[in-house]
Amino acid sequence: MIRLGIVTGMATEAARVRSASRGLQDFELPLIGVAGGSAERAAVLARRHVAAGATGLVSFGIAGGLDPSLLPGDIVIGASVWRDSGPLLEMTAPWAQSMAARLQPSCRIRVGGIAGIDAPVVSPAAKADLGFRTGALAVDMESHGVASVAAEIGIPVLVVRAIADPSLRAIPAAALAGMGPEGRQRPFAVLARLLVRPHDLPGLIRLAGDSAAAMRSLAVAARILIREENG
Numbered sequence: 001m002i003r004l005g006i007v008t009g010m011a012t013e014a015a016r017v018r019s020a021s022r023g024l025q026d027f028e029l030p031l032i033g034v035a036g037g038s039a040e041r042a043a044v045l046a047r048r049h050v051a052a053g054a055t056g057l058v059s060f061g062i063a064g065g066l067d068p069s070l071l072p073g074d075i076v077i078g079a080s081v082w083r084d085s086g087p088l089l090e091m092t093a094p095w096a097q098s099m100a101a102r103l104q105p106s107c108r109i110r111v112g113g114i115a116g117i118d119a120p121v122v123s124p125a126a127k128a129d130l131g132f133r134t135g136a137l138a139v140d141m142e143s144h145g146v147a148s149v150a151a152e153i154g155i156p157v158l159v160v161r162a163i164a165d166p167s168l169r170a171i172p173a174a175a176l177a178g179m180g181p182e183g184r185q186r187p188f189a190v191l192a193r194l195l196v197r198p199h200d201l202p203g204l205i206r207l208a209g210d211s212a213a214a215m216r217s218l219a220v221a222a223r224i225l226i227r228e229e230n231g
Contacts, residue, residue: 002056002156004030004225005049007042007146013061013218020222030058030226035142039118042145050149056095056156058225059146062214063114063138063161064121064171066131070138070163073213075107075221078114078159082134083144088113091147092156099158102224107217112137114159116144122171131167138163160221162214165207172197172207 008014014032021029031054033045046057063076070076077100081089100109113136121127121139130139143159150157165171 005054039145046149062164072210
């Protein structure tokens with residue numbers, strides 16, 4: 001059995017894991033940390049998980065789509081993680097394949113590359129460029145931190161990401177105010193931004209619906225991930 005050390009970007013993603021872990025014994029509970037969209041914090045949390053006894057690391061949460069065929073709620077299982085600062089990081093293939101097979105009946109699944117970046121990719125043009133340069137299916141801001149630690153230490157690593165903003169949709173500027181550095185949502189900050197950017201409202205409504213689809217898929221993925229490692 002792998003003792004899971006899970007890193008998410010947002011507190012709402014971590015809540016899905018905690019919900020799926022109800023009823024487990026203390027020694028079975030995953031270690032969970034919220035990085036708030038920072039690869040540096042993700043790496044710190046990954047190291048902390050390993051020091052606390054984790055034997056496998058997981059980057060878990062939402063992602064932006066880079067492949068136009070990916071829809072909101074689709075799940076990408078990472079085969080590799082691209083980063084600007086070093087070579088491609090390969091994931092633990094048997095673990096990725098097992099997770100994909102278990103998820104297949106419940107969700108639309110793709111297995112492929114993840115691009116790890118340090119700032120949001122908000123426009124369709126920027127997403128298209130990143131996808132062309134990296135060959136990745138999706139992009140997030142934590143996986144490269146987690147995967148770097150796993151590669152350095154030499155333990156298994158898994159990336160599970162649900163698409164919240166597909167490649168052909170822009171992220172409204174007002175939405176960027178919605179997540180604090182600790183991964184907690186800041187609705188009042190979004191409302192304040194809307195006062196000066198009211199034209200962002202239709203995009204925000206669409207993004208909220210897309211994100212809800214991603215969160216539903218993550219709830220399914222969390223249950224399967226926890227069940228796989230705890231029988």
